[in-house]
Amino acid sequence: MRGPLSRRADRASASPTLAISSQAKALARNFGDVISLAAGEPDTPTPPHIVQAGIDALHRGATRYLPVAGLPDLRRAIADQSMMLRGWRPEADGEVLVTCGAKHALFHCFQVLLEAGDKVLLSDPAWVSYGPQIRLADGEPVKVASLASEGFYPRVEALEAAYDERCRALIINSPNNPTGLMAQPEQIEAITRWAAERGVWLISDEIYGRITFSDGPKMLSPVQVEGADLDRILVIDGVSKAYAMTGWRIG
Numbered sequence: 416m417r418g419p420l421s422r423r424a425d426r427a428s429a430s431p432t433l434a435i436s437s438q439a440k441a442l443a444r445n446f447g448d449v450i451s452l453a454a455g456e457p458d459t460p461t462p463p464h465i466v467q468a469g470i471d472a473l474h475r476g477a478t479r480y481l482p483v484a485g486l487p488d489l490r491r492a493i494a495d496q497s498m499m500l501r502g503w504r505p506e507a508d509g510e511v512l513v514t515c516g517a518k519h520a521l522f523h524c525f526q527v528l529l530e531a532g533d534k535v536l537l538s539d540p541a542w543v544s545y546g547p548q549i550r551l552a553d554g555e556p557v558k559v560a561s562l563a564s565e566g567f568y569p570r571v572e573a574l575e576a577a578y579d580e581r582c583r584a585l586i587i588n589s590p591n592n593p594t595g596l597m598a599q600p601e602q603i604e605a606i607t608r609w610a611a612e613r614g615v616w617l618i619s620d621e622i623y624g625r626i627t628f629s630d631g632p633k634m635l636s637p638v639q640v641e642g643a644d645l646d647r648i649l650v651i652d653g654v655s656k657a658y659a660m661t662g663w664r665i666g
């Protein structure tokens with residue numbers, strides 16, 4: 416494309432994940448046995464009963480426009496599943512929004528929360544797409560220092576040091592991409608209470624929440640924390656990782 420684009424479009428960068436993925440594919444073509452750790456993509460296919468249910472739905476005529484917030488049955492199922500996973504049932508009709516994947520849900524969050532110059536705090540390292548999405552919404556991503564010994568989840572002191580009146584939101588992602596680490600319950604509790612005290616929106620990206628060891632600890636969500644401000648927490652989740660449905664685009 417040659418013509419001038421908007422300044423906003425110029426600020427968008429190509430997805431580094433996809434760039435590394437195609438580099439890995441090129442290496443695999445030349446060298447054979449290459450394991451790509453770029454895209455978070457399960458190495459199993461979508462389970463056959465899910466594929467079949469999709470085919471059956473298409474044959475039944477589920478090919479038309481839908482309610483903007485998603486199919487009522489799906490929103491109810493999401494609310495039920497959240498109850499199972501987090502012990503918290505959002506209102507299916509009002510608090511659950513179906514999107515074209517978790518990435519799209521995050522895009523919406525930044526678009527609706529941020530005014531130009533608003534800051535969003537991120538742990539460091541963080542998933543590569545948060546920063547560009549925040550910038551596309553005219554916001555400023557601010558990485559908060561954290562220690563390897565603390566699983567790269569920031570302490571309240573570090574959040575407080577990064578905070579100013581332009582700080583509008585904080586993203587946490589546990590279990591985390593890229594580190595693979597899950598926050599300790601006391602870290603989630605401290606971060607959640609800090610966000611509530613500061614009146615900062617807490618965006619909790621829980622896309623990897625169901626990929627945990629069966630004999631290990633389970634994810635704790637901010638919505639489970641006593642003292643959480645449920646009016647300012649956005650839980651991001653989707654089917655891509657848990658059900659190997661990355662191409663179906665449901666968040």
Ligand SMILES: Cc1ncc(COP(=O)(O)O)c(C=O)c1O
Nearest residue numbers: 455516517518542592622653655
């Ligand atoms: C941390 C994190 N959040 C969100 C997503 C996006 O998931 P989806 O496929 O539902 O858009 C990914 C995908 O890699 C991710 O790693």
